[in-house]
Amino acid sequence: MQAVPTAAPAASYNILKRREAMIAYLFIAPTLIGFLVFVVGPMLIGIGISFYKWNLLTPPVFVGLDNYTRLFSGDPRLGTIYGTTVRLALLVITCNVGLGLFFAILLDRKMPDLLRNFFRLSYFFPFVVSGAAVAIIWTFLFNKDLGPLNYYLRLLGVSERINWLLSSTWSPVAIIITDVWKNVGFYVLVFLGGLQGISRDYYEAAEVDGATGWQQFRSITLPLLTPTILFLLVISVIGALQIFDQPNILTQGGPGDATRTIVMYIYEQGFKFFDMGYASTLALSLFVIILILTIIQFRLSRRWVFYQ
């Protein structure tokens, strides 16, 4: 008597579960198919192509490790290009993180709402404008003879007219200025979020103990901002090593290779010289570097990141 009513629900429960799983697979199918075709597929194909020489016109030729030999010892430009990429990335990250924190601290105080909104909007707006549009605006601002930047620098007493886009000293500076102009607002807002997340109690306690503003910054603000700093470092390392739009439009990598980044080089090898094998090898090298740097950052973070 008892077996019948329990067995029937169990069976129908199993059917229900199977039905639910079927529906779930249908729900994830579009994402899964897209993921296989456009993420997993290209990763595997990229590894495959790195063992071939292929210009897209003639059939691919298997060349073994030739592309890797070239990567590690046979490409005199690669050292310069990776050097430029890393140098640009370090400077861009330092400027963005430093200035972002600086302006966020200035913004994190009592002030009229209107003023605060104006500052927030003006700092953040360049961030939503496309990197291509930003680079085009700055091509004109950086113009040696007619550019507003040199004009105002002259009023400030800089007598030399700087050749921003064609000098190997100044063109990396131009890229950094453009990047900071576009992105610093993002860092300001993330830091502002971090600062507002710090409990006021800490500061009140510190004031009772007579700590100065600088002491409060060193021993409260900075340690409690370390999770925010880690987050910003991780995403900006990934982003900064892939800089492409600005140098491609502002300087086309020049003069020489002074502003050529690794992604520009991948683009050039793949779509100008049609060396698909070497372009894929270069892309894999960038992937491995980003992966290693990200892992290192998380490992090291245990030593310097504090959570409230």
Next chain:
Amino acid sequence: MSTLAEQRTAALNTPAQRIRKPFPLRQLVAYLILGIGSVFLVAPFVWILQAAFGETSKAFVIPPLWLPVNPSLDNFVSAFEQVPFHLFTWNTLKIAVAVTAGQLITCSLAAYAFARLQFRGKNVLFFLLLSSLMIPSQVTLVPTFIIMRQLGLYNTHASLILPALISPFGVFLLRQYFLTIPAELEDAARVDGASVFTIYWRIILPLSGPVLTTLAILTFVAQWNSYIGPLIYINKIELQVITVGLTLMRGRFGEGALGPIAAGLFMAVVPVLIVFLLLQRYIIKSVVTTGIKT
């Protein structure tokens, strides 16, 4: 007469308040520095506005002008004469809308399955999806191009739309939000015999307005601004998008005149500006919490 307790709290509050009350000179210095920053960030836009609406020959002169001379729409007219700007705008809009709509559908379906349904391989699949966030899109540039070429999609908008129809990040964002919706709501509907799809469509989606808006904004702005994709896949001017179109106007060696380019920049930036001003709270919040870089 104040009570003893009031006196004591007053005594306790006074010093703290005195310290916390902003010192006016310091406040002024802060405003000044913030103001200098604002000027540096805003001035280029003002200068572009001047160039877009002013006389073409006066757009790019020394000393720089900050207000348009003889305001007119001449620069906009010549922008359309130089390049098919209306096609660039239409193409950009078409791609951005298709990608945004597609991502809202694929991401919300997958996110719902990962948040609420039970199936074999769920955790492994979710982990794989998440770990792909570590793969920079530039790394798969070459192989993706080869796949598109084999599929015969070179020089079509499909080559830009298809890979962007899914987003592991979007799935993650929506899943986290769906998990916060109380399960009791769904249980009640299930007792009434509602199907899984009905629950997703009638209960979950209507309750997820804010997060769907966030994903829509991020996707739309990212697509509107994308540059390297169209640069690689599109080789016909009538199929090109705004970002690459603007670089075509400027010319390989920057020989294009500023006036019409500024008009083009104005048209490229205004839609983003409108979206931004209307939804700035959403944008700022979502960008800050998700760390998306456009």
